[in-house]
Each structure stands twice: as structure tokens, then as C-alpha cells.
Amino acid sequence: MSTGKRLDVVGKPRRRVDSRGKVLGQLRFADDLSLPRMLHCKLLRSPHPHARIESIDVSRAEKHPGVHLVLTGKDFPIPFGIMPVAQDEHALAPERVRFVGDPVAAVIAKDEQTAGEALGLIEVKYQPLPTIATPEEALANAETRIHDYGEQGNIHRNQAYEFGDVEEALAGSDHVFEDTFFYEGNTHLPMEQQASLAAVEGDGKLTLSSSTQNPHYLHRQLARVLQMPASQIRVIATPNGGGFGGKCDPANHELVVSKAALILGRPVKICLTREEVFYQHRGRHPVLMRFRTGVTKDGRLTGMHLQTLLDGGGYGSHGPASTFYTGVLTPVTYELPRFKFEACRVFTNKPPCGPKRGHGTPQPRFGQEVQLDKIAEKLGLDPAEMRLGMVTKADALTANWLKIGSTGLAECIRKVVEMSGWKEKHRKLPEGRGVGLACSAYMCGAGVSIYWNKMPHSGVQLLLDRSGQVSVLCGATEIGQGSDDVLAAIVAETLGIGTGDVRVHTGDTGLTPIDLGSYSSRVTVMMGNAALQAAGRVREQIVAAAAESLEILPGRVLLSQGRVFSADDSSKTMSFAEAVTLAESKFGTLGAVGSYAPPRQPGRYKGSGVGPSPAYSFSACVVETEVDPATGWITVPKIWVAHDIGRAINPVHARGQVIGGVYMGLGEALMEEQVFRRLPAKLSGALVHRIPSMLEYKSLTSLDMPEVEVALVEEPDPNCPFGAKEAGQGPLLPVMPAVANAIFDAVGVRIDELPITPDKVLAALQLKAEGKPPRIGPGSFPNVPYAKAMFVLPPWEGGDGNESTPQRAIAGAAGT
Amino acid sequence: MMRLPWFDYRAPKSIEEAAKILAWEGTGAMLLAGGTDLLPNMKRRHQMPGTLVGLRNIEDLKRVSNGNGLRLGAGLTLTELLAVRGLRDRYRGLAQAAAQVATPLLRNMGTLGGNLCLDTRCTYYNQNYEWRQAINFCMKKDGDVCWVATASRRCLAVSSTDTAPALIALGARVKLVSAAGAREVALDDLYNNDGIDYLKRKPDEILTEILLPKPAGWKSTYWKLRRRGSFDFPLLGVGAAVKTAGDGTVEEARLVLGAVSSHPLVIKTDSLLGKKLTDDAIAEIGETAESRAKPMDNTDMDLRWRKHVVADFVGYALRELRGDDMGATRLRIAKQLV
Numbered sequence A: 001m002s003t004g005k006r007l008d009v010v011g012k013p014r015r016r017v018d019s020r021g022k023v024l025g026q027l028r029f030a031d032d033l034s035l036p037r038m039l040h041c042k043l044l045r046s047p048h049p050h051a052r053i054e055s056i057d058v059s060r061a062e063k064h065p066g067v068h069l070v071l072t073g074k075d076f077p078i079p080f081g082i083m084p085v086a087q088d089e090h091a092l093a094p095e096r097v098r099f100v101g102d103p104v105a106a107v108i109a110k111d112e113q114t115a116g117e118a119l120g121l122i123e124v125k126y127q128p129l130p131t132i133a134t135p136e137e138a139l140a141n142a143e144t145r146i147h148d149y150g151e152q153g154n155i156h157r158n159q160a161y162e163f164g165d166v167e168e169a170l171a172g173s174d175h176v177f178e179d180t181f182f183y184e185g186n187t188h189l190p191m192e193q194q195a196s197l198a199a200v201e202g203d204g205k206l207t208l209s210s211s212t213q214n215p216h217y218l219h220r221q222l223a224r225v226l227q228m229p230a231s232q233i234r235v236i237a238t239p240n241g242g243g244f245g246g247k248c249d250p251a252n253h254e255l256v257v258s259k260a261a262l263i264l265g266r267p268v269k270i271c272l273t274r275e276e277v278f279y280q281h282r283g284r285h286p287v288l289m290r291f292r293t294g295v296t297k298d299g300r301l302t303g304m305h306l307q308t309l310l311d312g313g314g315y316g317s318h319g320p321a322s323t324f325y326t327g328v329l330t331p332v333t334y335e336l337p338r339f340k341f342e343a344c345r346v347f348t349n350k351p352p353c354g355p356k357r358g359h360g361t362p363q364p365r366f367g368q369e370v371q372l373d374k375i376a377e378k379l380g381l382d383p384a385e386m387r388l389g390m391v392t393k394a395d396a397l398t399a400n401w402l403k404i405g406s407t408g409l410a411e412c413i414r415k416v417v418e419m420s421g422w423k424e425k426h427r428k429l430p431e432g433r434g435v436g437l438a439c440s441a442y443m444c445g446a447g448v449s450i451y452w453n454k455m456p457h458s459g460v461q462l463l464l465d466r467s468g469q470v471s472v473l474c475g476a477t478e479i480g481q482g483s484d485d486v487l488a489a490i491v492a493e494t495l496g497i498g499t500g501d502v503r504v505h506t507g508d509t510g511l512t513p514i515d516l517g518s519y520s521s522r523v524t525v526m527m528g529n530a531a532l533q534a535a536g537r538v539r540e541q542i543v544a545a546a547a548e549s550l551e552i553l554p555g556r557v558l559l560s561q562g563r564v565f566s567a568d569d570s571s572k573t574m575s576f577a578e579a580v581t582l583a584e585s586k587f588g589t590l591g592a593v594g595s596y597a598p599p600r601q602p603g604r605y606k607g608s609g610v611g612p613s614p615a616y617s618f619s620a621c622v623v624e625t626e627v628d629p630a631t632g633w634i635t636v637p638k639i640w641v642a643h644d645i646g647r648a649i650n651p652v653h654a655r656g657q658v659i660g661g662v663y664m665g666l667g668e669a670l671m672e673e674q675v676f677r678r679l680p681a682k683l684s685g686a687l688v689h690r691i692p693s694m695l696e697y698k699s700l701t702s703l704d705m706p707e708v709e710v711a712l713v714e715e716p717d718p719n720c721p722f723g724a725k726e727a728g729q730g731p732l733l734p735v736m737p738a739v740a741n742a743i744f745d746a747v748g749v750r751i752d753e754l755p756i757t758p759d760k761v762l763a764a765l766q767l768k769a770e771g772k773p774p775r776i777g778p779g780s781f782p783n784v785p786y787a788k789a790m791f792v793l794p795p796w797e798g799g800d801g802n803e804s805t806p807q808r809a810i811a812g813a814a815g816t
Numbered sequence B: 001m002m003r004l005p006w007f008d009y010r011a012p013k014s015i016e017e018a019a020k021i022l023a024w025e026g027t028g029a030m031l032l033a034g035g036t037d038l039l040p041n042m043k044r045r046h047q048m049p050g051t052l053v054g055l056r057n058i059e060d061l062k063r064v065s066n067g068n069g070l071r072l073g074a075g076l077t078l079t080e081l082l083a084v085r086g087l088r089d090r091y092r093g094l095a096q097a098a099a100q101v102a103t104p105l106l107r108n109m110g111t112l113g114g115n116l117c118l119d120t121r122c123t124y125y126n127q128n129y130e131w132r133q134a135i136n137f138c139m140k141k142d143g144d145v146c147w148v149a150t151a152s153r154r155c156l157a158v159s160s161t162d163t164a165p166a167l168i169a170l171g172a173r174v175k176l177v178s179a180a181g182a183r184e185v186a187l188d189d190l191y192n193n194d195g196i197d198y199l200k201r202k203p204d205e206i207l208t209e210i211l212l213p214k215p216a217g218w219k220s221t222y223w224k225l226r227r228r229g230s231f232d233f234p235l236l237g238v239g240a241a242v243k244t245a246g247d248g249t250v251e252e253a254r255l256v257l258g259a260v261s262s263h264p265l266v267i268k269t270d271s272l273l274g275k276k277l278t279d280d281a282i283a284e285i286g287e288t289a290e291s292r293a294k295p296m297d298n299t300d301m302d303l304r305w306r307k308h309v310v311a312d313f314v315g316y317a318l319r320e321l322r323g324d325d326m327g328a329t330r331l332r333i334a335k336q337l338v
């Protein structure tokens, strides 16, 4: 790492490299692509939430003028799924549909209109099956199995871990707080609807251009489903108009158009309607959770028992990981001596849930941070001071063996307290106005890949030539988060040139070295480290050639602002292009590769792979609310957020990411919900998405967005390129609990479920007026058959990171 | 994307020509103004007219004339309406309603006439064909049950126009023209309390003009409840207008609720007459309005809550007319000053 050197590019506010094309409308999204002889595809989707397909008759559709091909489930015998342990989807359902919107057939025709017409000519006979709408129903109706794999009945995943004897810790606590929370599901709502274009190239190979966040994983699944060597397939991730996790899974339509293009030898395109995007979903899991948390009388945590129940929808998707994530990151923010979590994901007849910004962690973070507010209230402590007193320390281990690395959480808390005037406001504003505070942490990249392998997580290749042109190639995927800009900036900084001098090629499995994709906030750290290595290698060659020509020691060569010169004698200088020419003369064609794999983590127990990360980002947030006691109407005049980003590669852009996260978080706090309607059972078996439309699925408009004051806390992390951590997901996480806490401060009611809407606030105010506990939230927690917890001793209790036997079991055995 | 069904398109240049086409084509034709309501509905296969009669080339539908009151062409876009001189001062309620319709882009396309003839709305209905197929459709289109109230023999879809309650409060009349002749009706009489047959307009009639009486002595306002500051249809609209004596005594008053019924709901204002707009008088009529509102579970937000806040919103409107500074409340509710 080029420590010590004055930075020219990194840390300077700059226009991002792809902004010009975006604002001029030149950037070509997948749906902008068009090829000669291109055909159009549309999918027929199930109108039933759960049914067996008895027969499909496509003969009339096939005969419809303009139709080229009709595909059904029998054309896709091989199942797929993003996770090796959940290969439970088919491109087109072969015999069973599991939610309204599950694709069953595809028509490829001369245009979209014709394809749409032909869908109406396909006759599918369904035999409806009993439907499961909620996790409670899923647990109660084990015999109506949505899938015939999984743990038992409709339980897809059951995970349980105990780090130290939690019951003992709770028993020895001054207080034990028990709270239940519910976080409603919601969806990503990217501006761009998914689109894909598949074509067989002149050499007979398949190219799929698609709005995807993960071209590499898609590439693997295509090879699997199409039964083709991966080397014959090229996946190009087109610039994404937003992803937020919704374009991580390989999707049915991507497989269908690829297959169709191979059969027909003509390009085939699809663009989903907005409604179909709601069916593709893979969004936030609805999660019911229960926290039992022990504290000392001065407000330090002694132990926590967390139980979660996830409503997974109809397929596995990222579910196994999502389930882990409702537990594993909980101990990252505050010192927690003992921790137990039990998590269960069930199948229901609704669109599959998966990863959305914050993947599995916003739900427990909401519960945890609201519960802390209740604890502070009960113990008469200042919520900010209480948190400050127990933040995790740099380089510490957590009870579940995660290594913290750098942390700026304390600084984040101090910053938001100061910016917001917390001390003058909290518990001091007039009735109806309040402030709330919450914190969070997030990963900077998952420590292990989705499939097991020992290879790098990110690779970068640099090509330079005598024109001075620097091309950088990486499989990383631009989804609007600015990864292309980060890539250009790191290369430019290392080579002493401007980002405008770097040509960026990303997200193309036919050209670029593999990067695992845009998920888990991994790109800046992993791609960035790989880029740093590649650029460092080329830099050495340039320095060597320039030093020779300038007749100085290589150690005295500086690269800055497009010049290569002597640190001691400014007359000894040449342009970057001249230096490249010298280097090309000396070493031959210039190029270098760099790669990155995350460091090994201390946890050794089975399942310890989920949660570790090269670094963690931290955020703190204060939200101010105004609540009208007569109507429950909620207004949020201002939000302050401080985010420990390590270092901001491009501060304008980092702020944009933070504000974007706050925007999404506030929407989840106040209105966003992916909810369903079931009709009266006597009359209908329907179970439909209530509002699959951009108009009726409510997310904030610009008029609803308050001013956001952002502080970037820069605590460079040694594992990260130039110390830069993540900003894409973390800053969303504290917003929802901060809103809930602010509402309590304003009117003294607890809304323990999201979204927090005026009707819930009003109902709680009415309870308060009647002298009842002023709380709206889940009343009880169902009896979930959790797995037996794996016991692991925390680091400070003599553990070695492996599974061990709890002391109580040993004592119990000795006693018998 | 969702595609439109096939249709013929006619583009008459005059009201007469348009009326002739309608008379000739019968019920297979529909008028197309801005298309912001009709075209999305056609994509979802709610209406599938064989012929669309485009109104945008008819200059006469854009006319604004002042005389004994104000005459507004039905073809004015909402943006054009908002630019009509004096509108904000003299017919404030209408300006406030029009300014809160949909989004700026939609107001650039959507017309006043289209807004008054807007199809009624329901979350079981404003869905595409496939979605409606998944619930086996409903009474309003292609099915026979009303899912909102399965015992109901009538469709309860919601009257969702913002300008109608404001205009009825202002005492507006509308002119309807067909090949057979013209007639004028009070705007209130244009509507049926029926989610399917929601207009008393005959299929061959064109709404050509909106006629507003002179505003002398009247003050008006419009308050809209919706989840967000933009985009959303009303969950409640309160159009109110009062004429007061110099000392503030109410001489005449009109109060109309939108979006809580299948038609704009006119509330009797007798209790206000001869009184000043005191807190008590306002609370009393607020309760009357609340008891008459019948929100159903077919729009956004909790229906009991929507009913509960009717009195509050009526209060905002009347307090504003009384002269209270409602700016801060307006900002909290509307997210903008209108």
C-alpha cells in the first residue's frame, strides 16, 4: 500500500467515471440493447399459489402467427439455485408451481405483443394444492410440503449456535429483557426492471447480456442448466439501474432466453414487467424475532438469546445464508460475553425472499437497537452513553469468533450526538417531537465464496500500451454503487494519473478476470485490493524504466498527476506516456494481474464461514420525528448519520451511497412492505401479492425525504485498499430502529414492528390513553422446533474456535 | 413492458366532429384526453375500446373564458389549469386539488376533463390481467364477486378524482355535448354512487366545459390525504368552501369528501349556517363527515384509521377557511405548500 504518499485521487471529491454516459442517456442498459433478427420472449406465470401441473398444451400457441418457439418445464430438466445447498428451482416449473408468478412456459415470437398474445393460447391444467401463507401455517402444516427437501416439513433451514452458557449468564444478570419484534418483508424496487439478451455468436458460443449483479455465479448456473461447458458461454453484466440484491440470483428468464437463443440461433430478448419484478423478488425476508437479553444494572450486556423465524417464500434462493445473517453479526457492535442464536427459515407459497441491502441483518439489528433503547429507558441511562460504554474494541474477537479489525463506532456515536444536538433534545423536546439513536455494523465482503473453492475472490488485470492508455479489467459489476469509479480511482492513484486516463472494463466473463460479484459489500475491498496489487506490479516496471532513463534510484521516482519525476530534482521528469513507452521497450508488452482472497478467520466450528469479513463498517444514526397525537401522522424533519467508511475513495460519491442507504432505510421504517392478500377460503384459494406495482408499493418520493447530514468517519483499515471499507449497505441499518426510538421519545409509544405507520402509532396512543402498555407489535412467538444448538466457547472462556461441550452438560453427566 | 391492445385511432378537430364519431361508433369508442388513466387501464385490459377518439387536436376544449364566473375547457391539462390567471386567488380549492394530482409529469399530460371522468379505483381492480385472473376477477370487470365485500351487490370502487370534490365545493357545473345536443348539469349530478356505473354521462357525450360561479364572498380550500407527497391518489379529499358575513358568520357552506365512497360525498352543512367557525362547530361537522365516510379495504392504508382522520382533515380545511395559519400542518401532510 502506498502509505505516507500524498494522495492525488483517493479522497478527493470527483465526478464519477460513468456519470457522463448516464446523464446523457448514452449508457446502454440491457433493455436498450437490440440486435438484428432479434426475437422477444415472454413468460407464462402461474395464477395459483400452489398447484400441481397436470398438463400443458402449447399446440395453439405454437401455431400462432409470429411465434418461433414455446418452451416448458420439460425443456429444463436440471434444477438450479444460487447456493449449492438449495438447487431447488427450475427455469420453467416442470410439475409444481409454488407461488403466483412462478414461471411455467415461455413464448418466443417476433415481437413482445405477439409473444404476449400467444401466452393466452397455452392451456395449463392445474390441480390446486393447499396453500401456506405464513410461517405459522408452514410450521402447523408439516404434511403440506412445499418442497420435499429441507430439514423437516416446511422448515428449509434450522441453525442454532450457542457461544458460552447463555442461560447461566441470564440467570446472573441484574435484569433480563424479553422482547418480540416483527420486520415485514419488502423488496428492492430498482428503477431498472430486469432485462436480458441472449445471442449465439459467429463462433457458435453463447453470449448473455443481462442486468445481473453476479455474472460469475450466473455463468456457473448457465453452464449447469444448459449442460454446456462454461468456456462456451459468456455473460456480460450490463450496467444495472439499481440492484440492491435483487439481481444476485440467477433468474428464470436468463436461463430461458439463453436456451431459446441456442435452439433458434437467433438473438432472444426479454424485459420483465414491473409486476414480474415483484415476483422475481428475492427481497427482505419477513422476520419474527425474540430477544432475551441480560444486562447489569449499569447497562452492560451479559448475554443474549436471539430467536428468529424467517418467511422464505417458495424457493431457497440465498436462504441458507440469509438465515445465518439473522444471527451472526449481532455481536459485532457491542461487547457481548455470551450469545445464543436459533434461526429457522420456512417455505411459504409466496415469491422467494433473498438478499436485500443488509442481507438478513437489518431485522435483528432493528430488534436489538430498539431493545437497547428500552433498556436505557428502564435503567435511566442515556442511550448514547450506554452504547459508548460497550462498543467493541479494535481487533477484538466477538463471542462467535468474528475478528473486528478497525472500528470507528465510538466516533460515529460521538459525531451524531454532536451534530444532532442529542444532549439538548433527547427526552427534552416538547410532547410530539423526539429523537432516537441507533447503531449498526456491516461486513466488507463475505469471508467465503458461495461455493467452496480456494481461488481468489477477485482478480484484476491491467493492460498498458505505448499510447499511455491504461485498461483495467475486472469481473466486478457496476450496479450504480460506483464500483467502476472505485476501480479507476485505485489504479489512477497508484499510477499517478487521473481517472479519466483509465479505461474500465468490468463484469464480462469473456474478458475480465473473475470477481464474485456485487453483493455483501465486498467490491471496494476485494476488487480494490486486487487492483492495488496489479497496479503496484505495473508501477514497479514503469518506475524501473523511468529511473534508468532519468538516472536516479527507483526509490526516488514519483508518479503523480500524469508525470513521472524525481523526488529530488523536478527537472528530471517525463510524461506518464513516455514512461510507459520506456517500460514497454524494456520489458515488452506491459500488463499485470492482481488478485485477492480474504484472510483466514479464527472461527473453526462448522458454520463459522458466515459472518467473517476482512473488515467491518460501523454506523450511527439519529432521527428526529414529529408525531401528531391526534392522528398518529409521522414526519421526519431531519436525519444525522455517521458512517465509519475507513476511507472515502470518492467522498461525494460515498456521501451519495450513505444518503441512498438512509433513503431506503427510512422507506422500510415508514412504509415499504411486500404483503399478500388471501381471499375468503370458502370462495377462493387465491394468495396474491397485494400491490405489485410501482404506484402502490410505497417507497419514499423526493418530497418525503428529509435533509440528511452525513459525517464520514475515516478510520483506515489495514485490510482494505487505502483503508477503504464499505458504504453500500451499512448506513441503511441504523435508520429503522432510530425511527422507532425517536417515535418513543416523541409520544412514548413502542412500535415493535416495521413498517411504522400512523394507524399503528394512533392505536398505541389509544392504548396509552386507556392506561394499557402503549405498544404495538407481535404478541407471542410460536413454538419453533429449533435445532439443538452447537456449543462453542467464546475466546475469553478458553475456547479454540471449535465446537466444544458445554460445562453444564459435563456437570450434568457427572451428576448422574 | 405491458402492451396496449389493438385499437383504431381517430383525431377529430372539433367538438362536433368528435360527437359525430361517438354517435356513429356507439359504445365501442372511448374518448382519449391525456391518456394517463385510460392507457394504463387498457394495458391492464380494463377497457378495450375498438376506437379511441383523441381530443388533443380540439382547440375549443382548451378555452378559458371569464365572464359571469369562469369557464374552463375540459381539455386543459392540469398544468395549464394551474397557470390560469387568478385561479389561485379566486378558486383556491381547485388550484390546491389540481396541484396535488399525481406528479408534475402526469399533470403535464392529464386533463381536467379526464380527471373528472377518471375511472373508479380498487386494489382488486387496478391490477393487470394475469393478477386479476389469479383472483378469478371481480364484479367490476370479468368476474362476479366483489372481493371487498363479498355480500355486496354493488361495486365499491373508490372515486379517486381530486378535482371533483374541490369543484363541487365551488358550485361547479359541467357542460356535456353530444351529436343530439348539449346539456348542463351540476357537477355533483354527474356522479353515481356505483363503482361500475360511476358517471351519469351518456356514452355519446363529451364533457366540454367546467363552469364556475363568481367567487364573490367565498373562500375555498382542498386537503388531501395520501401516503406520500407525490404520486399517490387520494385516500381522502376534503373540498370545502364557505361564504361568510363580515363578522365571520357562515352564510353558505359546502363540504365534499373524495375517496371515501364511489362518488364525491357531499356532506350537509346546515349545522354551520348562522354560526361562526368555532372549534365546536368545526368538531361537530367533522364528526358528521366522519360518520358518513365509508372507506373500504381497497386502497392504501388502514381503513379504520382512514375513517378516524376524516374529522381531523375536515378540521384542517375549516380552520384554514376561518383564517388560521395552517402552513405547518399543510407542510407535514402535503410535504409542500399548495
Ligand SMILES: Cc1cc2nc3c(=O)[nH]c(=O)nc-3n(C[C@H](O)[C@H](O)[C@H](O)COP(=O)(O)OP(=O)(O)OC[C@H]3O[C@@H](n4cnc5c(N)ncnc54)[C@H](O)[C@@H]3O)c2cc1C
Pocket (backbone or CB within 6 Å): A695, B030, B031, B032, B033, B034, B035, B036, B037, B038, B039, B040, B055, B074, B075, B078, B100, B101, B102, B103, B106, B109, B110, B111, B112, B113, B114, B115, B116, B117, B118, B119, B160, B161, B162, B163, B205, B206, B207, B208, B231, B232, B233, B234
Ligand atoms: C401514477 C398515477 C398517479 C395518479 N394520481 C392521481 C391523483 O393523485 N389524483 C387524481 O385525481 N388522478 C390521478 N391520476 C389519474 C390521472 O392522471 C388524472 O386523473 C388525469 O387528470 C386524467 O386525465 P387524462 O386527460 O389523462 O384522462 P384520460 O386517461 O385521457 O381519460 C380518463 C377517462 O376520462 C374519459 N374522458 C377524458 N376526457 C373526457 C371528456 N372531455 N369527456 C368525457 N370523457 C372524457 C376517458 O374516456 C377516460 O375514460 C394518476 C394517474 C397515474 C398514472
Ligand code: SF4
Pocket (backbone or CB within 6 Å): B121, B122, B123, B124, B125, B138, B139, B140, B141, B145, B146, B147, B148, B149, B154, B155, B156, B157, B195, B298
Ligand atoms: S369494489 Fe369490489 S367489485 Fe369493485 S373493483 Fe373492488 S373488488 Fe371489484
